[in-house]
Amino acid sequence: MIDKSKARRSTRQRRLIVDAVKHSLNHPSASDIYATLADSGIGIATIYRQLSALVEDGEIGSVKYQGEVRYDPIIQPHAHIVCSKCDKIWDVELPKEIKNLAPTNGSFEKLDVDLTWKGVCSDCR
Amino acid sequence: MIDKSKARRSTRQRRLIVDAVKHSLNHPSASDIYATLADSGIGIATIYRQLSALVEDGEIGSVKYQGEVRYDPIIQPHAHIVCSKCDKIWDVELPKEIKNLAPTNGSFEKLDVDLTWKGVCSDCR
DNA sequence: GTTACTATCGATAATGAATATCATTATCTT
DNA sequence: AAGATAATGATATTCATTATCGATAGTAAC
Incomplete structure (x- = not known):
């Protein structure tokens, strides 16, 4: 669990991850994002951590499907x-x-x- | 994956598991059913196998919630x-x-x- | 009832998604 | 620049579920 009261830092990893989700088309899973950013050297734990943080911060959306979480660039209800x-x-x-x-x-x-x-x-x- | 074309046998385990789901109230998970039937000595693998088979046979329903499958005595759409x-x-x-x-x-x-x-x-x- | 066939069982190893741990690194504030 | 600490990455761990395989027990035929 990430504490929202503490300031969130702008890291290279976070920027790359938001960007990947924002430009995604078909609701990628955490491992999809991991694959997409394979070149960046970002660890899998960071992918999961930041995706959760981004959802918590309301920057991206998420859907659960078939036992895994899929991420969504759209946050408006749909x-x-x-x-x-x-x-x-x-x-x-x-x-x-x-x-x-x-x-x-x-x-x-x-x-x-x-x-x-x-x-x-x-x-x- | 269970092949429906082959005859399904009526085993003690299967009868106990259907019964437990049919009499359940709050959409039990596989491990809930396992706990309920702890005395019976039924193995956890059999619980999972039979629950999947029962859903496939249309005898019980299922919902995914919070990363786990929960079972439902009601099969009508709801x-x-x-x-x-x-x-x-x-x-x-x-x-x-x-x-x-x-x-x-x-x-x-x-x-x-x-x-x-x-x-x-x-x-x- | 006995036999033969094989679906089902139970113990347990294996998988896959997600989280926890912890030493190291990098951001942000002053 | 320096100190405080949030974030990272490697990896161990957890949890739900599935696969494996030898043993067991329904079931149909005799």
């Missing part, structure tokens, strides 16, 4: 559509109506939505 | 609501309107929905 064959993930719009569908009977407060569509993409057929 | 404090998971109704909100622009077919609400339950406040 839904996902995943291909069950190739495991690629795309961003899709989160319908405005969705918040009207939130369950009201229970005693939860401040509900967030996690909406994912699953199917087979055109490339995989 | 949504979930999870508490981000205690990690308990409840079943909630899947709104009928949801299928009208599926993205149509892409070239996916046969879309499944995965809808989860996240918040803090009353017990945790």
Whole structure:
């Protein structure tokens, strides 16, 4: 766990990692980013640490899929559509109506939505 | 991977595991089931194997949450609501309107929905 | 009931993602 | 420039899950 109260330093590694995620297209995992930055000599632990820190700082987003965390350059709320064959993930719009569908009977407060569509993409057929 | 074309045998282990899931309340994980059936002497590998087989056979459902698979006695399509404090998971109704909100622009077919609400339950406040 | 076939079991090694540890390095403040 | 300490990198560790393999036990045929 990273303590947000302490100043975050701007390191070469952090800059490279944000950049890699910001320019990514298909929701890379930590090891994808590690592979992308292989030349940089950044250690795997730093990749994981900084990706968590960046999510915590609200600079990038994340989605869990198939037991691993995938990162997302977009932080605005949105839904996902995943291909069950190739495991690629795309961003899709989160319908405005969705918040009207939130369950009201229970005693939860401040509900967030996690909406994912699953199917087979055109490339995989 | 388990081949469904071959006959599935009714073993003591399988019967105990289905039973444990069917009578469960809060979406147990594999190790929860293992703990529940500790007296039975069933090995952890068998727990995992049978839980996967049961999901594959459509006898029970499953949800991924917090990096682990949780099992569900209910197989009908439904949504979930999870508490981000205690990690308990409840079943909630899947709104009928949801299928009208599926993205149509892409070239996916046969879309499944995965809808989860996240918040803090009353017990945790 | 006995036999033969083989799915299933249990113990345990192996895998893969993620986190913890710790000595070293690099940033930031003064 | 110097001191304080956040961040790094190598690596050990944890945790959930899967693979391996010899032993066991359902099941169908006799």
